[in-house]
Amino acid sequence: xxxxxxxxxxxxxxxxxxxxxxxxxxxxxxxxxxxxxxxxxxxxxxxxxxxxxxxxxxxxxxxxxxxxxxxxxxxxxxxxxxxxxxxxxxxxxxxxxxxxxxxxxxxxxxxxxx
Amino acid sequence: xxxxxxxxxxxxxxxxxxxxxxxxxxxxxxxxxxxxxxxxxxxxxxxxxxxxxxxxxxxxxxxxxxxxxxxxxxxxxxxxxxxxxxxxxxxxxxxxxxxxxxxxxxxxxxxxxx
Numbered sequence: 001x002x003x004x005x006x007x008x009x010x011x012x013x014x015x016x017x018x019x020x021x022x023x024x025x026x027x028x029x030x031x032x033x034x035x036x037x038x039x040x041x042x043x044x045x046x047x048x049x050x051x052x053x054x055x056x057x058x059x060x061x062x063x064x065x066x067x068x069x070x071x072x073x074x075x076x077x078x079x080x081x082x083x084x085x086x087x088x089x090x091x092x093x094x095x096x097x098x099x100x101x102x103x104x105x106x107x108x109x110x111x112x113x114x
Numbered sequence: 115x116x117x118x119x120x121x122x123x124x125x126x127x128x129x130x131x132x133x134x135x136x137x138x139x140x141x142x143x144x145x146x147x148x149x150x151x152x153x154x155x156x157x158x159x160x161x162x163x164x165x166x167x168x169x170x171x172x173x174x175x176x177x178x179x180x181x182x183x184x185x186x187x188x189x190x191x192x193x194x195x196x197x198x199x200x201x202x203x204x205x206x207x208x209x210x211x212x213x214x215x216x217x218x219x220x221x222x223x224x225x226x227x228x
Binding site for chain 2: 035056102
């Protein structure tokens with residue numbers, strides 16, 4: 001069964017550093033998403049991406065964040081100048097492109113900012 | 115008011131029991147509704163979509179009441195493997211808007227005991 005993959009599984013960084021989280025969505029999917037989950041809290045939407053541009057973003061997704069699809073398979077989330085409060089599990093998801101259909105989640109990257 | 119509200123639990127039930135979870139959502143424009151399951155420190159996985167007519171998948175039955183903005187999940191004949199956190203999820207906008215961001219509840223924890 002096709003699945004979303006993410007690398008790395010864990011990332012530790014110092015406050016102020018830049019991190020790039022990587023995702024490979026399911027190959028025939030057209031919509032890509034990033035969500036985050038701070039430990040003990042609910043899953044929160046960050047951004048959705050379609051046709052090489054952001055289609056929707058939340059208040060959390062400020063200028064510190066950016067997304068990119070650098071090639072035909074990868075989808076990345078860059079966090080510039082990380083803060084302590086960026087520590088969370090970051091999930092990538094993808095969907096085929098029909099409104100209301102299932103979003104499939106990757107296993108996540110656990111980011112710890114020290 | 116929280117966008118998606120769930121009783122956090124935990125629900126501790128014996129194997130074979132029937133257990134019901136409820137959820138309310140605040141955005142009347144929401145069009146798509148889901149139950150996801152999340153195991154500890156893992157990604158959310160779709161359990162089932164929820165339709166106004168109600169739907170059943172094996173031991174699981176989901177119901178949607180649009181008038182009351184209420185969603186339910188019934189699990190019959192609970193198994194040890196059902197132990198997880200159950201997430202009530204809605205889309206943030208209507209299909210006309212093309213908005214696909216998922217809004218998650220905080221989840222209800224289920225522990226099935228032998």
